[in-house]
Amino acid sequence: MNVITVDDIILTTKGIPIFRDAL
Numbered sequence: 001m002n003v004i005t006v007d008d009i010i011l012t013t014k015g016i017p018i019f020r021d022a023l
Helices: 006-013
Strands: none
Touching: none
């Protein structure tokens, strides 16, 4: 299950997609 947190959204908008659960 991929949970996108606020921090992930902020980093994604900066061009750095981060999916902690996908690592």
